Amino acid sequence: MAQHIIIAEPSYLMKRGISAVISDIVQAEVIFMDELQELNNYLETNPVDLVFIDEQLLSNKTQRDLFFQLQSEARYIVLTNDRQEIPARKKFTEVISRNAPKEKLIPLLEKVLGDSSVENRKKSAILSERENEVLKQVALGYTNQQIADRLFISKHTVISHRKNITSKLGIKTVSGLTVYAVLNNLIPKDQIE
Amino acid sequence: MSQQSIVSPDSKMADVILMNYLLLPVINRFGIRLGFGDQTVEQVCAQYDVNLSFFLDIINAYHDESYFPREKMRGYPVDMIVDYLLKTHDFYRQKMLPETQQLVEDLIASCPSECDNLNMIADFFSIYKQELENHLASEEKHFFPYVQALTKMEEGPPSLEKIRSYYDFSYDNHSEEHDNVISKMLDLKNIIIKYLPPNYNTTLCNNLLYWLFIFEKDLKDHERLEDIILLPALRNIENRLMQNL
Numbered sequence: 001m002a003q004h005i006i007i008a009e010p011s012y013l014m015k016r017g018i019s020a021v022i023s024d025i026v027q028a029e030v031i032f033m034d035e036l037q038e039l040n041n042y043l044e045t046n047p048v049d050l051v052f053i054d055e056q057l058l059s060n061k062t063q064r065d066l067f068f069q070l071q072s073e074a075r076y077i078v079l080t081n082d083r084q085e086i087p088a089r090k091k092f093t094e095v096i097s098r099n100a101p102k103e104k105l106i107p108l109l110e111k112v113l114g115d116s117s118v119e120n121r122k123k124s125a126i127l128s129e130r131e132n133e134v135l136k137q138v139a140l141g142y143t144n145q146q147i148a149d150r151l152f153i154s155k156h157t158v159i160s161h162r163k164n165i166t167s168k169l170g171i172k173t174v175s176g177l178t179v180y181a182v183l184n185n186l187i188p189k190d191q192i193e
Numbered sequence: 194m195s196q197q198s199i200v201s202p203d204s205k206m207a208d209v210i211l212m213n214y215l216l217l218p219v220i221n222r223f224g225i226r227l228g229f230g231d232q233t234v235e236q237v238c239a240q241y242d243v244n245l246s247f248f249l250d251i252i253n254a255y256h257d258e259s260y261f262p263r264e265k266m267r268g269y270p271v272d273m274i275v276d277y278l279l280k281t282h283d284f285y286r287q288k289m290l291p292e293t294q295q296l297v298e299d300l301i302a303s304c305p306s307e308c309d310n311l312n313m314i315a316d317f318f319s320i321y322k323q324e325l326e327n328h329l330a331s332e333e334k335h336f337f338p339y340v341q342a343l344t345k346m347e348e349g350p351p352s353l354e355k356i357r358s359y360y361d362f363s364y365d366n367h368s369e370e371h372d373n374v375i376s377k378m379l380d381l382k383n384i385i386i387k388y389l390p391p392n393y394n395t396t397l398c399n400n401l402l403y404w405l406f407i408f409e410k411d412l413k414d415h416e417r418l419e420d421i422i423l424l425p426a427l428r429n430i431e432n433r434l435m436q437n438l
Contacts, residue, residue, distance in 0.1 A: 007259075015259045032259040038421070045372055170387065173373065176380030179317050183310050183388050 003049040003113070006042070008033045008057055009079070014098075018052055018079075025106075026113045036063040040070060047167040048074040050112065055080045073167065077112060127168060132186060134161040138174060139181035140191060199260070200252050202235035202245060209234065213256050215407060218288070222280040223248060247273055255414050266422045271344045271430075274423055275337050281415050282329045289408050290322050296401040303394035310390040317384070321377050328370050336367065340423065343430045367424075371416045378409045 005028045009015050019030050033039050036057040042048070051074050058064045058078075068091060075093040082097050089095070094112055096105065127135065137147040144162070148155040166172050171180055181187045200209050206229040210217055223243045238245045247269055254261050266274075297318050304311050382405050385398065 012259065019259065032261075034261065034263065041368070170383040171380045172376045173380050175317060175320060176377065176384060179313050179380075179384055180388060182313055183384070183390065189309060189313070 003028045004031070004047065005029070006031045006033060006039065006048055006051045006074075008036065008039045008051060009054040010034050010056060011054075014054070014079070021105075021109065022113065025110055028113075036060060036067060040066050043070050043072045043074065046172075047163070048072065050074060051076045053078050073163070075112065127165060131161050131165050131168075134158060135165055135177060135181055136186050138162065138165075139178040139187050141174075198256075200234060200249055200256070202249070203233045205229075206232055206234050206237045209252065215410065216252055216256060218284060218411070219252060219255050222277065222284055244269075244273060247277075251277065251418075254417075261417070261421070263421055266418075267426055267429075269422075271340055271423070271426055274418065274426075275340060278415070278419065278423070279333070279337065281411075282333065285329060285411075286326065289404075289411070290325065293318070293401070293404055293408060294322060296397065296404055300393060300397045300401055303397050304392055307392060311393060314381070314384065314389070317381060321381065324377070325374055328374055331370075340427055343427065343434065346434060347430060368420060371420065375409070375412060375416060378405065378412060381405060382409065 003026060005022060007015050007018050007030060009018065009032075015032055019032075022028055022030065031042070033042070036053075039051070039053070039057070040063060043051075053076060055078055058067070076091060077094045077096055078092045079096055079098055082099060094108060096108065100108075133151060134147060137150060142150065144155050144158045147158045151158075165177070169177075169180060171177055178192055182189050182192065198212060200212075206220075206225075210220070223238075223241065225237060225241050225243065229237055232240070234249070235245055237243075238248050250262055250266055250269075254266075297315050301308065301311055301315050382402065385402060385405075389398065
């Protein structure tokens with residue numbers, strides 16, 4: 001499956017360049033963004049494999065704090081000018097200089113792109129038994145809190161299962177998950193409203 | 194012309210379509226129809242009384258997803274943007290939704306037996322269709338009139354009363370609804386591609402999928418225009434009005 005990659009970068013030349021280099025290495029669905037706010041909104045609700053972010057975008061403090069608080073499974077590559085101090089260095093998988101030479105840049109990107117897909121990291125796209133249980137409950141129309149109560153797990157765990165289900169199946173909405181559950185005989189059709 | 198090409202006033206209109214046929218419905222939305230001969234974009238726009246610069250920005254942003262001149266686009270009159278969005282709504286209602294519905298029905302009709310699973314997909318689409326129609330109607334009833342009312346208010350002396358009377362529009366719900374509209378379209382595509390039961394007609398199913406890809410691309414562009422151009426414009430007007438009180 002194609003990886004979901006975001007390029008958050010104000011310069012058109014850079015955007016095009018990064019995207020061309022990526023497409024030489026892997027098959028990817030690339031989304032372009034110019035502003036950190038846009039990126040934050042997107043990451044809140046969408047599964048993403050990898051984000052390229054220009055350090056220029058981190059200059060707005062409010063949005064930057066939001067960005068650092070975000071819980072996303074994505075990996076991040078930050079693009080910098082040389083000798084630039086990067087805040088919260090450990091948030092980023094790699095720091096790449098705009099002036100990096102090819103022999104340094106390409107192997108590094110190959111490494112990150114090669115194992116950055118959420119699916120690869122999970123080893124398998126097959127749902128675990130627990131995830132199947134949660135999926136059934138979602139398809140039957142229960143809320144996160146109800147599911148937590150019924151399966152004796154915390155609401156936080158339910159939400160994390162749901163994120164994994166979505167990234168494994170590529171289906172995000174409740175009605176989409178319901179169709180999936182019926183098509184795969186997880187629940188009988190007459191049990192849904 | 195390639196993916197990176199930019200359409201300019203003296204590009205031939207026919208070349209624009211040859212470069213990217215997906216632009217055809219976008220061009221139609223401006224009231225422009227085929228039969229351009231060798232006329233340039235500028236000449237055709239003049240003939241149909243279309244704002245050249247706005248037309249070029251819409252076409253270029255649609256053609257190349259990495260190109261989006263936001264500052265320039267935020268400078269266009271709100272009425273011009275709303276008018277374009279309304280035409281897009283008409284296009285969804287009159288063309289995209291009925292055609293997709295027909296393709297779904299054709300697919301179901303071709304199913305020889307045990308069609309429960311295919312019917313699930315048809316049900317999913319008909320609920321989606323209803324939701325999208327509601328979303329479009331709600332934008333036309335609440336969002337666009339609010340935008341237009343605010344623009345008019347800027348012309349006269351502002352009054353708190355007047356502003357409050359329009360203040361029932363919710364930004365949060367609006368972007369949530371957009372998210373939902375796009376997500377369900379993606380889900381539908383994914384379900385068909387990955388999990389479709391085997392008893393379907395290949396040609397009919399491919400037709401449906403092609404159509405869904407085109408529909409999705411158009412929806413994304415539409416959403417981008419609303420969320421990145423219109424909503425910030427709206428917030429700016431609100432802030433200016435509040436300051437002038």
